Amino acid sequence: MALKFTLLVLPLLAHIVNGQGPATFDIGKYGGKPNANIDQALSSAWKEACAATTPSTVVVPKGTFLLNQLTLAGPCKAPIELQVQGTIRAPSDYTLLPDKNAEWITINYVDHLTISGGGVFDGQGKEAWAKNDCGKNPKCVKLPLNLSFNFITNSIVRDVTSQDSKNFHVNVIGCKNVTFQQFTVSAPADSINTDGIHVAKSEGISVLDTVIKTGDDCISIGDGMKELHIERVSCGPGHGISVGSLGKGATEEDVAGIYVKNCTFTDTQNGIRVKTWPSAPAKLQITDLHYEDIIMNNVENPIIIDQEYCPWNQCKLDSPSLIKISKMTVNNIKGTAANPVAVSLVCSKAAPCENVEVGDVDLAYSGNQGPISTKCSNVKPTFVGKQNPPICANAAQSS
Numbered sequence: 001m002a003l004k005f006t007l008l009v010l011p012l013l014a015h016i017v018n019g020q021g022p023a024t025f026d027i028g029k030y031g032g033k034p035n036a037n038i039d040q041a042l043s044s045a046w047k048e049a050c051a052a053t054t055p056s057t058v059v060v061p062k063g064t065f066l067l068n069q070l071t072l073a074g075p076c077k078a079p080i081e082l083q084v085q086g087t088i089r090a091p092s093d094y095t096l097l098p099d100k101n102a103e104w105i106t107i108n109y110v111d112h113l114t115i116s117g118g119g120v121f122d123g124q125g126k127e128a129w130a131k132n133d134c135g136k137n138p139k140c141v142k143l144p145l146n147l148s149f150n151f152i153t154n155s156i157v158r159d160v161t162s163q164d165s166k167n168f169h170v171n172v173i174g175c176k177n178v179t180f181q182q183f184t185v186s187a188p189a190d191s192i193n194t195d196g197i198h199v200a201k202s203e204g205i206s207v208l209d210t211v212i213k214t215g216d217d218c219i220s221i222g223d224g225m226k227e228l229h230i231e232r233v234s235c236g237p238g239h240g241i242s243v244g245s246l247g248k249g250a251t252e253e254d255v256a257g258i259y260v261k262n263c264t265f266t267d268t269q270n271g272i273r274v275k276t277w278p279s280a281p282a283k284l285q286i287t288d289l290h291y292e293d294i295i296m297n298n299v300e301n302p303i304i305i306d307q308e309y310c311p312w313n314q315c316k317l318d319s320p321s322l323i324k325i326s327k328m329t330v331n332n333i334k335g336t337a338a339n340p341v342a343v344s345l346v347c348s349k350a351a352p353c354e355n356v357e358v359g360d361v362d363l364a365y366s367g368n369q370g371p372i373s374t375k376c377s378n379v380k381p382t383f384v385g386k387q388n389p390p391i392c393a394n395a396a397q398s399s
C-alpha cells in the first residue's frame with residue numbers, strides 16, 4: 001500500500017511542482033459565487049481555458065450555483081476539463097431560459113474534453129414535467145434538455161450526476177469516441193420524457209458503470225448511431241434501453257453495432273427494445289445488435305421488438321414499417337417478467353427480421369394474468385442453449 005502510494009503520488013507531485021499540471025480556471029476568479037448566477041463566470045472561465053495552449057481545467061467548486069443557460073463552445077487549443085465539484089442548478093421555471101429552443105447546457109465542437117468532479121447538474125424539472133403533454137400533444141411546448149453534446153470527440157464524462165432534467169437528460173449528436181463512465185442519471189419514475197442518455201448520428205460511444213433512474217428510456221438510440229457499447233449499466237425505474245423509435249424521418253440513417261452487456265434492469269417498463277413506426281417513410285437498416293449477460297428484475301417487457309410502435313394512436317397500422325432488423329443476438333438473459341408475454345418479437349411484414357439468434361433465456365412470470373408466453377411475427381430465430389419459456393413455439397408465429 002505504502003509503496004503503491006509513493007509510486008503513484010511522487011511523480012504526480014513532481015509534475016505539479018514542475019508547473020506542468022493543467023492550469024486551473026476556477027469560476028471564483030471570474031466572479032462565480034455560491035447561490036448566485038454563474039452564467040457569466042463560467043462562460044469567462046471556459047473562454048480563457050479554451051484559449052490556453054496547454055491542458056486546462058475549469059473548476060466549479062463545492063456549493064450550489066445557479067445557471068440559466070449556457071453554450072460552451074470549442075474548438076479549444078488544448079485538452080480541457082470541466083470539473084464540477086458542486087451543484088449547477090437550472091431555474092425551476094423554464095420560461096426563464098433566455099432561448100427557449102436551446103438546451104440548458106450545450107457543449108459544441110470540443111476535442112479531448114473531460115467532464116468530472118463528482119458534482120451534479122440539477123435540471124429542476126418538477127415544474128416542467130407537470131406541463132409536459134408531449135406524449136399526447138404534437139404541438140406541445142418543447143422543453144429544454146439538460147446537457148447537450150454536439151460534435152464532441154475523444155472525450156470522457158465521468159463521476160457526475162444529471163438530476164431532474166426538464167426533458168432528456170443528455171443528448172449526444174454528431175459525436176465520436178466519447179465515454180460516459182460512472183455517470184448517474186436520476187429522476188422520478190413519473191417524470192415525463194426524461195430519457196437518460198439519447199445518442200444519435202454518432203460513432204464510438206460507450207456508457208459504462210452507470211446508474212440510470214428515470215421516467216423514460218434509460219438509453220435511447222436514434223438514427224445514425226454506429227458502435228455503441230453499453231456495459232455494466234443499471235437501469236430502473238425507466239423504459240429500458242431502446243433502439244428507436246425510428247422511421248418517421250425520411251432521411252434517417254442506419255443504426256449499426258449496438259452492444260449491451262452485463263446490465264441490470266429493475267422495475268422497468270422494457271428491458272431491451274427496438275421500436276419502429278408503421279406507416280412511416282424511413283427505409284433504413286438496423287443491424288448488429290448484441291445483448292448478453294443481462295438480469296431482468298420485474299420487467300414488464302424484458303425482450304421486445306416492436307415494429308408496430310404507435311403510442312397514443314398517433315399513427316395508422318395499415319402499412320408496415322419499412323425498417324429491416326438483422327444480425328441480432330440475445331444471449332444469457334435471466335430474471336423475472338412483470339407481464340406474462342416475456343419475449344415479444346414483432347417484426348415488420350414488409351421487412352422481416354433476419355439472422356436473429358437467441359440463446360440461454362431464463363425468465364419467470366409470477367403474476368396471475370395467465371401463463372408465461374412469447375409472441376413472434378415475421379421472424380424465424382435460430383436458437384442456441386436453453387429457452388425458458390420456449391420462444392416462438394406457438395402457432396401465433398407468422399412469416
Ligand SMILES: *[C@@H]1O[C@H](CO)[C@@H](O)[C@H](O)[C@H]1NC(C)=O
Pocket residue numbers: 090102103104105123143144145146147148165166167168169170171
Ligand atoms: C436538457 O437536454 C435536452 C437534450 O439536449 C434538451 O432538449 C433540453 O432542452 C435540456 N434542457 C434542460 C433544462 O433540461
Ligand SMILES: *[C@@H]1O[C@H](CO)[C@@H](O)[C@H](O)[C@H]1NC(C)=O
Pocket residue numbers: 112153154155156177
Ligand atoms: C478516444 O478518446 C480517449 C479519451 O480522450 C483517448 O484516450 C483515445 O486515444 C481516443 N481513441 C482514439 C481511437 O482516438
Ligand SMILES: CC(=O)N[C@H]1CO[C@H](CO)[C@@H](O)[C@@H]1O
Pocket residue numbers: 232262263264293294295
Ligand atoms: C448484471 C450482471 O451480470 N452484473 C455483473 C456484471 O459484472 C460484474 C463484475 O464482473 C458482476 O459483479 C455483476 O454481477
